[in-house]
Amino acid sequence: MLTRRDLLQRIGTGFGVIGLASLMNEQNLLATPQAGNPLAPRAGHFPARAKRIIHVFMNGGPSQVDTFDPKPELTRNHGRLPGGTIAGERGGTRTLMASPFRFSQHGQSGLPVSEIFPKVAECADDLCVIRSMYTNVPNHEPSLLMMTCGDQQPVRPSMGSWLVYGLGTENQNLPGFITMCPGNPVVGPALWSNSFLPGIFQGAHINNSNMDPRRVLQNLSNTYLSPAAQREQMDLMRRLNQMHLERRGGSDNPLEARIQSMEMAFRMQFEAQEVFDLNRETAATRDLYGRGQFNDACLVARRLVERGVRAVQIFTGAGQPWDDHGNIMNHRNNARTVDQPIAALLKDLKSRGLLEDTLVLWGGEFGRTSTSEGANGRDHNSSGFSVWLAGGGVKGGYAWGATDPFGFSAAEGRMHVHDLHATILHLMGIDHTRLTYRYSGRDFRLTDVSGTVNHNLFA
Numbered sequence: 165m166l167t168r169r170d171l172l173q174r175i176g177t178g179f180g181v182i183g184l185a186s187l188m189n190e191q192n193l194l195a196t197p198q199a200g201n202p203l204a205p206r207a208g209h210f211p212a213r214a215k216r217i218i219h220v221f222m223n224g225g226p227s228q229v230d231t232f233d234p235k236p237e238l239t240r241n242h243g244r245l246p247g248g249t250i251a252g253e254r255g256g257t258r259t260l261m262a263s264p265f266r267f268s269q270h271g272q273s274g275l276p277v278s279e280i281f282p283k284v285a286e287c288a289d290d291l292c293v294i295r296s297m298y299t300n301v302p303n304h305e306p307s308l309l310m311m312t313c314g315d316q317q318p319v320r321p322s323m324g325s326w327l328v329y330g331l332g333t334e335n336q337n338l339p340g341f342i343t344m345c346p347g348n349p350v351v352g353p354a355l356w357s358n359s360f361l362p363g364i365f366q367g368a369h370i371n372n373s374n375m376d377p378r379r380v381l382q383n384l385s386n387t388y389l390s391p392a393a394q395r396e397q398m399d400l401m402r403r404l405n406q407m408h409l410e411r412r413g414g415s416d417n418p419l420e421a422r423i424q425s426m427e428m429a430f431r432m433q434f435e436a437q438e439v440f441d442l443n444r445e446t447a448a449t450r451d452l453y454g455r456g457q458f459n460d461a462c463l464v465a466r467r468l469v470e471r472g473v474r475a476v477q478i479f480t481g482a483g484q485p486w487d488d489h490g491n492i493m494n495h496r497n498n499a500r501t502v503d504q505p506i507a508a509l510l511k512d513l514k515s516r517g518l519l520e521d522t523l524v525l526w527g528g529e530f531g532r533t534s535t536s537e538g539a540n541g542r543d544h545n546s547s548g549f550s551v552w553l554a555g556g557g558v559k560g561g562y563a564w565g566a567t568d569p570f571g572f573s574a575a576e577g578r579m580h581v582h583d584l585h586a587t588i589l590h591l592m593g594i595d596h597t598r599l600t601y602r603y604s605g606r607d608f609r610l611t612d613v614s615g616t617v618n619h620n621l622f623a
């Protein structure tokens with residue numbers, strides 16, 4: 165049987181294969197990984213300030229004017245709409261609505277933080293707040309994809325997949341990119357997809373609704389074969405698969421992904437269950453983080469990066485918990501869920517000397533309007549919102565950019581999501597314009613054809 169690949173090899177003195185290779189060839193310009201091990205750690209384009217990242221995702225869209233962007237002018241004009249009307253995503257005329265939460269200054273920097281984050285406020289001098297973020301559209305699906313994958317169209321590789329593709333990972337017994345959510349957020353697995361990158365860079369989804377190490381990753385232990393016998397079986401299977409791969413031209417992405425996934429599953433037996441066993445932590449550490457699904461995920465995130473995992477992502481919960489159209493007071497409940505564990509994560513990383521080279525990103529896919537929706541809810545807002553970074557070489561106790569006096573639109577030091585991604589990659593030692601992958605005749609990258617690194621955020 166003559167395959168299409170064989171046909172291309174035999175006709176035209178092989179020029180057809182050259183053309184095919186040009187469509188599928190990787191264009192990552194970082195150091196070449198060890199042969200046969202795409203997860204091997206490698207250096208970036210320049211010295212990195214951060215070695216790893218933890219993204220605590222407030223999916224649903226937290227309100228900037230109720231969290232990290234105080235607006236006295238909004239308070240003074242509560243109930244009015246001076247100078248015209250502002251339509252929310254759902255249309256209609258809305259009146260300005262002051263935040264029901266008090267802001268106060270914290271730390272030596274005097275960084276203002278809302279009262280709904282009392283524990284995070286204790287870490288104010290470690291926070292680098294970006295108040296001038298904006299994105300393309302005020303809808304959850306495209307904005308979630310933009311924040312996680314750099315493109316509002318599905319499906320593109322996620323930031324975690326790009327990082328592991330470019331830098332590898334330090335621990336070969338665990339996936340390089342792990343995402344935790346008790347179920348699925350809106351959009352779901354596309355948010356941690358490898359897309360057209362090789363399958364080994366796919367994010368591993370952990371359902372953190374029950375962090376029992378025997379259940380969180382099932383069927384890891386082989387009760388029938390010893391590790392030596394398993395290794396012998398894996399080596400034989402790999403040789404057979406490799407022979408099959410070579411007959412197919414050596415560039416079959418799904419087959420190569422299957423080979424790598426079998427190897428990863430074998431190696432995970434020796435460390436994966438241990439890293440999720442929170443009973444190994446002291447009582448003082450458990451008390452620091454508190455108990456709950458998000459609490460456990462934050463503690464596991466510290467354990468993962470401590471063991472060399474490159475990228476960890478934690479969603480607040482399934483669905484879109486921060487999507488408070490009906491009552492912005494629900495932000496207090498959401499903040500109560502995440503405040504203690506996020507602060508504990510920052511303090512724990514810092515006490516272990518990990519925060520200086522671990523980048524923590526907090527934020528949602530967009531913000532919320534400064535006007536009311538219904539009685540006291542807020543609509544989606546893509547024009548201006550806040551995120552913050554901590555550790556990993558950024559300035560602490562610092563606020564960059566500004567929204568307009570009412571907090572509706574980014575006005576000073578505007579940063580698009582592409583700029584945020586470019587800045588994160590730079591902190592990780594990567595030139596975002598050079599981390600590319602050639603697919604379907606085009607060089608793709610996380611930042612598409614945009615993105616400017618914001619050096620003002622660097623310590």
